[in-house]
Amino acid sequence: MRLVIARCQVDYAGRLTAHLPMATRLLLVKADGSVSVHSDDRAYKPLNWMSPPCWLIEDGNLWIVENKAGEKLVITIEQIIDEVKHDLGAEPGLVKDGVEAHLQELLAEHITTLGEGYTLVRREYMTAIGPVDILARDADGGTVAVEIKRRGEIDGVEQLTRYLELLNRDPLLAPVRGVFAAQQIKPQARTLAEDRGIRCVTLDYDKLRGIESNDLTLF
Structure with a gap:
């Protein structure tokens, strides 16, 4: 460098x-x-x-x-x-925190959280610029790339955008739609995602783990 x-x-x-x-x-x-x-x-x-x-x-x-x-x-x-x-040496790569990695695992197990008829293709679908968290098919058989974050920010939307640009060059996958999934999604990130045709999904970590919420509900 x-x-x-x-x-x-x-x-x-x-x-x-x-x-x-x-x-x-x-x-x-x-x-x-x-x-x-x-x-x-x-x-x-x-x-x-x-x-x-x-x-x-x-x-x-x-x-x-x-x-x-x-x-x-x-x-x-x-x-x-x-x-x-400066010689920075070899880059070990991004290591996701435990919650983020567990969210990916749980969402893969409960892929219909994204919608009825969704099926899992695979986790960590490798591309030339890094792995897509989840590759899935929707009820119509369309390809869906899912990027998972604990906190959804603009950087995550940009990351998913790059994956989508690459995946849509593959005739076996295209057209590929994007889903940005996180426990919390910042308003600016949601606005950018929706402007780019990317669907946003807020994940309930406890619900995915099968833990009922302690919050009082009317029904």
């Missing part, structure tokens, strides 16, 4: 063009070859980037990042303020 704080100008030329005027930014060069440009006010999202496979050529104050499609990210550096390199 290489981190460079620099005053720079960034120009992108590819399917479209984009320009970032001279300003102080973070340039992030990762071991996988990717290069991304970050500001201090966009959370984790880069201002511009080039995904691997791509290569970086440094010619003095000029960085040229190009991919195999011929798209270019040209970074003109006025001043390097700071630069550090």
